[in-house]
Amino acid sequence: MSKFKIGAGAPPAWNTADIPDQTGRTAVITGANTGIGFETAAALAANGADVVLAVRNLAKGRNAADRITAVAPGAGVSVQQLDLSSLESVRDAADELKSRYATIDLLINNAGVMYTDKGTTKDGFETQFGTNHLGHFAFTGLLLDRLLAAPGSRVVTVSSQGHRMRAAIHFDDLQLDHNYDRVAAYGQSKLANLMFTYELQRRLRGSHTIAVAAHPGGSNTELARNTPPVQRAVMAALAPLTQSAAMGALPSLRAATDPGVLGGQYFGPQGILEQRGCPKVVTSSEQSYDISTQQRLWTVSEELTKVVFPIG
Secondary structure, three states: OOOOOOOOOOOOOOOHHHOOOOOOOEEEEEOOOOHHHHHHHHHHHHOOOEEEEEEOOHHHHHHHHHHHHHHOOOOEEEEEEOOOOOHHHHHHHHHHHHHHOOOOOEEEEOOOOOOOOOOEOOOOOEHHHHHHHHHHHHHHHHHHHHHHOOOOOEEEEEOOHHHHOOOOOOOOOOOOOOOOOHHHHHHHHHHHHHHHHHHHHHHHOOOOOEEEEEOOOOEOOOHHHHOOHHHHHHHHHHHHHOEOHHHHOHHHHHHHHOOOOOOOOEEEEOOHHHOOOOEEEOOOOHHHHOHHHHHHHHHHHHHHHOOOOOOO
16 A cells, blocks of 8 residues: 555655665666766666666777766676667677676666668668667567566666657658658657567566666757757757756666566656656557557567567
C-alpha cells in the first residue's frame, strides 16, 4: 500500500535521490560521453553501478570516464568503442563486452543523431534510421543473452517527442531514397525506437528482463549539432526554455532503476507538453502502439541487420 494517504497530496517528484543502490550491477550506456548519456552514466556510477561508456570516440569516452571518477572516486567506469552506424563495429563491441561480462543488468540505448543531411551508414542505411534504430536493434539482440542471464535486467531505449513529428515507418522506402526530409527521417527513427521497445517487451514476457522507453523532453544537449545553421540558431534562441541534460536524464534513470517500473512503460517529463520536469509515465502516439506495424518492423530489422534475437 502507498505510504501517501488520501488528501495528503501527490507523492514527491522523482529525482536522483530516489535511485536505489546499484552496487553489483553492470550498466552499458551508448553515447555516454556527453549530454543525457553522460548524466545517466554519472548518476548510475555514483550509486555503485559498474558503468560501461559505449562511445564512438574513445578519447572523448576516456575524458568522460575521468570526469565521472573525479566526482565519484572509486566508481567502476570503463570505455567501449562502438559506432552504431557500422554493423561490424556493433558486432565487435558486443563480442568484447560478452567476453568481459557474464551478465549485464542494464542496457541503455541512448546514443543518436538528429536532423542530419541525407547520408548513409557504412552498411547503406539512411543515417538516422540506421544509427538510431538499426544500430541499437542489432546491439540489443547481440547482448540479449547476457541480459537474460541477469535477474531484474532492463533494456531502456531513448526515444523523443520527435516520434510524433511527420513520423511513419516508410516500409516502401525505409531508407528514404526518394524525397528525403530530415525531420521525417528523425521521426521515423524515433518512432522505430518505441515500436522496438513495445515488441521487445512482448517477446520478453515470461523472462526476468523488461524493455522500457524514455524521452528527455526539451533538453539542452549537443544532439542538434548536425542541424543546418538556421535551425541551430532557432534552437539556440529557445535554449533558455529547455532544461539541463541532468534533468533530461531523469526519465532514463527512472526507467532503468525505479523498482516499480513495468515492462512496456514510457517515461518523460511531467511538465507542460512533456518538455520539462521530473519523470512520470507518459503515453506515445497512437500509431506507435500498432502491433502489426511493430511486428513487421521487427522482421524487417532482423533481415537488414542479420541479427536474430534469442527469444520467441
